[in-house]
């Protein structure tokens with residue numbers, strides 16, 4: 001088994017998010033706003049400097065600004081094409097695991113759906129701890145392990161055509177309460193609390209599903225490499241599978257929400 005070096009994984013991901021950025025901003029980010037709202041819910045995070053890591057097109061930044069219009073926020077992301085579509089005033093293209101930011105700069109560090117991409121998530125969490133001021137708060141939302149759902153229809157159609165996506169970063173995923181809590185604790189945080197919620201994404205029809213599903217980086221990368229005929233066949237197969245789907249077109253996903261503190 002060949003293990004990719006973290007730097008290669010990261011570069012590969014940046015390419016995929018660059019391909020996806022325009023569609024992601026339009027079809028995915030608005031659907032993540034309720035998750036951002038939940039993560040930033042009572043008590044609201046501090047308005048003093050806040051950091052959003054893996055900020056993408058700014059779902060968390062938009063919600064944070066709505067809650068606290070005077071908040072001073074910095075958005076960090078690996079992919080300039082994602083940041084270019086963000087409403088954040090202060091944007092920084094950087095790796096979440098080695099932030100070019102001074103120690104103890106922020107009162108809050110937030111991250112939504114970025115942790116699962118990181119080849120060394122505990123090392124990244126340690127860096128987030130480093131930039132937090134003493135007493136500062138961490139809030140993270142990340143995917144939990146999920147039973148099969150509407151999401152997988154796309155992958156099944158892709159596999160049928162023999163064009164399946166490459167696997168994500170190697171290593172043990174932080175996709176259950178215990179491993180996630182242990183990782184956050186071992187990165188130095190105190191008062192670690194993890195809770196699980198279910199997010200649902202509803203689609204009016206096959207077009208809405210296709211727009212959403214192909215706006216994620218893995219799918220965007222695969223589609224960019226497919227000849228037009230194959231792309232058309234893939235879309236038809238996704239359509240056929242959706243036509244055979246029992247019940248409304250809803251994708252259910254388990255999400256873990258973390259709160260912790262730098263003591």
Ligand SMILES: C[S@@+](CC[C@H](N)C(=O)[O-])C[C@H]1O[C@@H](n2cnc3c(N)ncnc32)[C@H](O)[C@@H]1O
Pocket residue numbers: 010013014017029032053054055056057058059060076077078079082094095096097111112113114117118
């Ligand atoms: C699923 S998107 C989430 C974006 C945003 N937080 C949201 O909720 O819409 C994941 C983001 O993490 C970024 N990302 C992936 N690996 C990263 C890394 N090593 N350092 C910083 N950002 C990274 C990607 O560029 C992408 O914008």
